[in-house]
Amino acid sequence: MKKIYYLKTCDTCVKILKEMDTSEYVLQEIKTTPITVKQLDELFEMTKSYEVLFSRRAKKYQQMDLKNQTLTEKDYRQLILDEYTFLKRPVIINNTEVYVGNTKKRVDNI
Numbered sequence: 001m002k003k004i005y006y007l008k009t010c011d012t013c014v015k016i017l018k019e020m021d022t023s024e025y026v027l028q029e030i031k032t033t034p035i036t037v038k039q040l041d042e043l044f045e046m047t048k049s050y051e052v053l054f055s056r057r058a059k060k061y062q063q064m065d066l067k068n069q070t071l072t073e074k075d076y077r078q079l080i081l082d083e084y085t086f087l088k089r090p091v092i093i094n095n096t097e098v099y100v101g102n103t104k105k106r107v108d109n110i
Contacts, residue, residue: 005030005039005091012102013090025092030084040080043091046098050076053100055088 002025006013009031017027028035035043043053054076060083061067071079080086092099 001093002026002095003028003093005035005087005089007031007084007089010089016090016102030087030089034084035080035087037081040077043093043098044077046093046096047100049073050080053080053088053091055086055101057088058083058085060085 004017004022004025005028006017008014008029040050040053044050047053050073051071055061056067066079069075076086088101090099090102
């Protein structure tokens with residue numbers, strides 16, 4: 001399976017998508033089509049961590065004062081399901097490999 005979870009209002013996501021051939025990928029814009037429980041659990045199976053999928057850059061992270069809380073994997077999972085901005089983006093599934101986030105090294109690997 002080849003799939004990309006992204007946010008169309010994220011300039012970095014848009015830039016990454018423009019730089020790669022996405023013709024073989026299923027694109028899912030997470031604001032208009034939120035990630036499902038099943039999809040998130042499939043990502044967990046690939047990454048072995050909800051925390052890896054969690055974005056601390058989201059504005060709500062500061063607004064909810066989450067940095068001063070001790071979060072569990074269960075908490076990360078629920079926060080991602082409750083608020084699409086908590087999913088680190090883009091998430092690119094390339095068959096058996098998954099790339100989460102937009103660091104330069106990760107983008108170059110794709």
